[in-house]
Amino acid sequence: MYIKIISVALSAAIITGCSTRGVKIHSTRPAAKHYETASTTKGSSYVHPTMRPYTVFGKRYYPTKVRVGEKFTGISSWYGPDFDGKATSSGEIYDMHALTAAHKTLPMNTVVKVTNLDNGKNVVVRINDRGPFVGTRIIDLSNRAAHAIDMVDKGTARVRLEVLGFEGKKSKNIASKKELRSGPQEMVSGSTYALQIGSFSKIEGALITQAKYDNFRGYHTVIKDTEYNNKRIFRVWLSGFKSEAEARDFKSDSPFDKAFIVGE
Incomplete structure (x- = not known):
């Protein structure tokens, strides 16, 4: 028996940006209330709720893992006031x-840069819904x-999507240009401590x-994309320290006199 999940983020139906919300997504398993990651558990048949296949309008969709640096092009739409305050997928x-944004198959909490190919403007969003x-x-x-x-x-609009990283509960990691140049890769952090070396209200400075x-x-x-006092803050961390002592010794002999140690 299918479990019915009401999705806010279905696609915009007409050019003004109005949407066909209210379509029911059918999944083979019940959804969890909270979503920390978007991955499968190795060596197990468990599939995270946000990665389970679902059906809309008779078509089956299969959420798929992606890697940092992957790019996609296509048409973007938008949705607004009529759905504000309603539950997403x-x-x-x-x-x-x-x-935020809706995508049919990207894992929930994937962070993507969306570039309008008609005017060159871009924005960084987090996937938290399904559609269009x-x-x-x-x-x-x-x-x-x-x-x-x-x-x-x-x-x-005609847009290009670029996968930048994957968000945790309150912040997200954004890949460096070096990581993007080295090819698609998963965002993985094995370190324990970092130095915050900068904080910016605009992503360009970060x-x-x-x-x-x-x-x-x-x-x-x-780059940690966070919120503080209801404002978006881009924090730059120098990461890779295996202990607080290592981070402290590095800071004492570095140009980052105003930096401070943070736990990852």
Whole structure:
């Protein structure tokens, strides 16, 4: 017997950005209330709820693992006020002012950069819903994200998606340019401590700092996309320290006099 899950994030149905929300997603197993990761457990038949196949309009969809650096192109739509405050497929409440999006098969909490190919504008969003299920559209952006790439009035746009990383509960890792150049790879962190070497309200400043110090003395940089006092903050961490003592010794003999140690 199918378990019915109400999805907010279905695709925009017409060019104004209105959506065909209310379509029921059928999954072979009940969904969990909280989603920490989007992966399968090795050596087990368990499949995380966000990775289970589901059916919409008679078509079967299979969520698929992706790697940092992978790119996709297609048509984007958006959804807004009519669905604000309603539940998404991940169990979160849709907030049209948040930088989120819906995708048919990307794992929940995948972080992607969406570039409007018509004007070059881009925005970083987190996948937390399923859709769009209209035509060949590949992503459904929140109202705020759609405004960021100037596609609200038109309703749809030609876009390129680039996988940047995968979010945890409250923050997400964004790959460095070096990691992207080395080819698709999973975002994995084996270190315990890091130094926060910068904090920015705009991602551009964080990306510049990340590129400047990536692989500095053998340590790598990551960007943590977080919220503080209801504001989006991009924190740059120099990562790879195996102990607090190692991080402290490094800091004492480095140009990062204002940096501080954080646990990963």
